[in-house]
Amino acid sequence: xxxxxxxxxxxxxxxxxxxxxxxxxxxxxxxxxxxxxxxxxxxxxxxxxxxxxxxxxxxxxxxxxxxxxxxxxxxxxxxxxxxxxxxxxxxxxxxxxxxxxxxxxxxxxxxxxxxxxxxxxxxxxxxxxxxxxxxxxxxxxxxxxxxxxxxxxxxxxxxxxxxxxxxxxxxxxxxxxxxxxxxxxxxxxxxxxxxxxxxxxxxxxxxxxxxxxxxxxxxxxxxxxxxxxxxxxxxxxxxxxxxxxxxxxxxxxxxxxxxxxxxxxxxxxxxxxxxxxxx
Numbered sequence: 016x017x018x019x020x021x022x023x024x025x026x027x028x029x030x031x032x033x034x035x036x037x038x039x040x041x042x043x044x045x046x047x048x049x050x051x052x053x054x055x056x057x058x059x060x061x062x063x064x065x066x067x068x069x070x071x072x073x074x075x076x077x078x079x080x081x082x083x084x085x086x087x088x089x090x091x092x093x094x095x096x097x098x099x100x101x102x103x104x105x106x107x108x109x110x111x112x113x114x115x116x117x118x119x120x121x122x123x124x125x126x127x128x129x130x131x132x133x134x135x136x137x138x139x140x141x142x143x144x145x146x147x148x149x150x151x152x153x154x155x156x157x158x159x160x161x162x163x164x165x166x167x168x169x170x171x172x173x174x175x176x177x178x179x180x181x182x183x184x185x186x187x188x189x190x191x192x193x194x195x196x197x198x199x200x201x202x203x204x205x206x207x208x209x210x211x212x213x214x215x216x217x218x219x220x221x222x223x224x225x226x227x228x229x230x231x232x233x234x235x236x237x238x239x240x241x242x243x244x245x246x247x248x249x250x251x252x253x254x255x256x257x258x259x260x261x262x263x264x265x266x267x268x269x270x271x272x273x274x275x276x277x278x279x280x281x282x283x284x285x286x287x288x289x290x291x292x293x294x
Contacts (some may be wrong), residue, residue, distance in 0.1 A: 029067045033060065080113075093117045093126065101130065104136040116147045116270050124156040147179055147271040150186055154193065155274055162190040181207070182271070185216050189275070191224060196289070197231040201238060203226065208245030214252040215262045215279070221245040224280035251287060256287040 074081070083092040086131040099105050111134065113192045133148050142149070146169045153162035166187035168178075190202030200223070207220040224242040234237040241254040253259050263279050266272040272279070 025070055027066065029063055030088070032061050033067075044120070066277060067134075070109065084113075089117055089120050089231055090186050093121060093123065097126075097271070101133055104137065104143060106134065108141060109146070111141050115145055115152075119148065119152055119155070119270055122155065124158075125153060127152045128272070143172075147182055147186065147269070150183070150190075151271040154186075154190060159190050160191040161197070163187060163194055166190060181211055181216050182215050184270070185211075185219065188220070189223075192227060197228055198233070201232055205241045208241055208248075213258075217224045217245055217277060218249040218259070218282050219275070220287055222278065222285055225285070242286065246286060256283055259287060260284040 026158055027067075079095060079284070080092075083095060093114070096110060096117060100107075100110050100114050111130070114130060115127065117125075118130065127149060131142060146165075150162050150165045150169070153159075153165055166183050169183050170187060184203060185207055188200045188207065190199035191197075191203065204220040204224050208224060211217040211220065221242050223243070224238055229235055229238050229242070253262055260283065263276075267276070
């Protein structure tokens with residue numbers, strides 16, 4: 016119903032504007048005025064008509080997509096998107112993101128891998144744009160070594176978006192931790208705890224240094240010290256548990272963040288003791 020409501024609402028607004036442009040001057044100013052100024056109103060009228068037509072065509076072309084999204088019919092949505100993206104080769108940014116997200120909801124690792132291979136050949140730039148999703152999918156299916164290699168390749172190529180680079184580095188460390196390569200995981204989390212400009216990433220790095228990595232560290236004093244300094248940085252940047260929750264809310268719509276939501280919550284409690292307000 017949401018998409019249908021938007022469709023009706025937008026059409027109503029445009030039609031009201033058209034009525035105002037065409038009829039109100041005639042009603043209030045008279046026919047003589049309209050005869051003199053009708054050409055001045057013509058461009059605005061054409062713009063509104065084109066906007067109305069464009070929106071309706073877009074809605075009708077994508078009506079089945081909107082219907083499946085509204086129903087949350089993931090198997091049918093995946094089938095529909097596969098037809099458009101993979102079989103017809105329409106590798107648009109919007110459709111690729113929808114398909115990757117749908118695969119994750121379905122836990123369809125084979126579909127994700129197939130799409131990744133297709134993108135690597137047809138649209139490598141789109142693969143890099145969605146690197147966090149494809150890497151996170153490997154973690155979800157338990158392929159920790161594969162996830163580690165995938166994220167490491169992204170870091171070496173340095174073709175990913177700047178805003179994703181720190182998250183990719185964090186996930187590289189996380190996948191190393193899950194692979195029980197504690198030394199490399201510790202090195203990554205130390206660096207992020209000490210220098211990350213993202214408070215959430217720094218806080219998560221501090222959390223794993225204190226909980227999972229300290230007991231395996233070859234230099235526990237250094238690990239403990241860097242974690243403590245990182246904790247101070249995080250608390251200076253993010254004030255209290257309420258501030259932490261606000262930062263977490265900013266990434267909750269990102270699919271890759273869903274798989275670590277538990278750790279985000281636990282890190283907040285460990286850093287701030289579950290207290291509200293500021294620290």
